Amino acid sequence: MLVRQTVLTEAEGDCVGVERPDGKSPVLLICEHASNRIPIRFGDLGLSEEALSSHIAWDPGALAVAQGISAALDATLIHQRFSRLIYDCNRPPESPGAMPEMSEIYAVPGNQGLSDEEKTARTEAIYIPFHQRIRSIIGERSARGQDSVIMTMHSFTPVYNGKPRLVELGILHDTDDRLANRMLEAAADAPLYRTERNEPYGPTDGVTHTLRLHGLENGLRNVMIEVRNDLIGDKVGQGVVADYLTGLLQKSLEA
Numbered sequence: 001m002l003v004r005q006t007v008l009t010e011a012e013g014d015c016v017g018v019e020r021p022d023g024k025s026p027v028l029l030i031c032e033h034a035s036n037r038i039p040i041r042f043g044d045l046g047l048s049e050e051a052l053s054s055h056i057a058w059d060p061g062a063l064a065v066a067q068g069i070s071a072a073l074d075a076t077l078i079h080q081r082f083s084r085l086i087y088d089c090n091r092p093p094e095s096p097g098a099m100p101e102m103s104e105i106y107a108v109p110g111n112q113g114l115s116d117e118e119k120t121a122r123t124e125a126i127y128i129p130f131h132q133r134i135r136s137i138i139g140e141r142s143a144r145g146q147d148s149v150i151m152t153m154h155s156f157t158p159v160y161n162g163k164p165r166l167v168e169l170g171i172l173h174d175t176d177d178r179l180a181n182r183m184l185e186a187a188a189d190a191p192l193y194r195t196e197r198n199e200p201y202g203p204t205d206g207v208t209h210t211l212r213l214h215g216l217e218n219g220l221r222n223v224m225i226e227v228r229n230d231l232i233g234d235k236v237g238q239g240v241v242a243d244y245l246t247g248l249l250q251k252s253l254e255a
């Protein structure tokens, strides 16, 4: 008889990390792909160390950049503590990308042919608590009269399916482009990176799930940032990008 195992052990703790919970900035930072940690129960998912340290498991550098912005602005930061290969919190449960069988060039053996029971267990352990926590933090802020402006922080690989990507900084939005437009204007005034709107992904790729859930549904200004990960591979690069994005945000929120 199969015994349903839990996704996370007690020792692995809460799947949601929150930094600066009392941050005074209106900016609320969210990092869904912050970590490549795989819960013990899943071993290595049948993947090599190389694959598990690559962009398929997480967004390298994204958390460090978000932490830099959080420190500079005194902004609350919410991040997922486990790999997107277990559950990708920027995808709804019905999306094939939520628990991907294939990611770019890698098949993920531990995700092949998952039962409905297994999918439900992962959804309940990783996805639901993550978005519930965001919802409750937005609710608490609004109850105490603090605005929330949502920025999700991501990174992307310089070469995807063999094709190099020239864009360095992507400023992404769904149907609410208020904040993205401001940030694009601010970037054009102080160009440092090759910056594009809705690149290397856009809303038609399904990447605006978190923005839709928490920004669009609440009428809150929101934006998704994608940084090419070769620019944020070390502390120096992470610091420069964090400073630059902090400046764009400040300028965008001023008027």
Ligand SMILES: [Zn+2]
Pocket (backbone or CB within 6 Å): 033, 059, 153, 154, 155
């Ligand atoms: Zn990402």
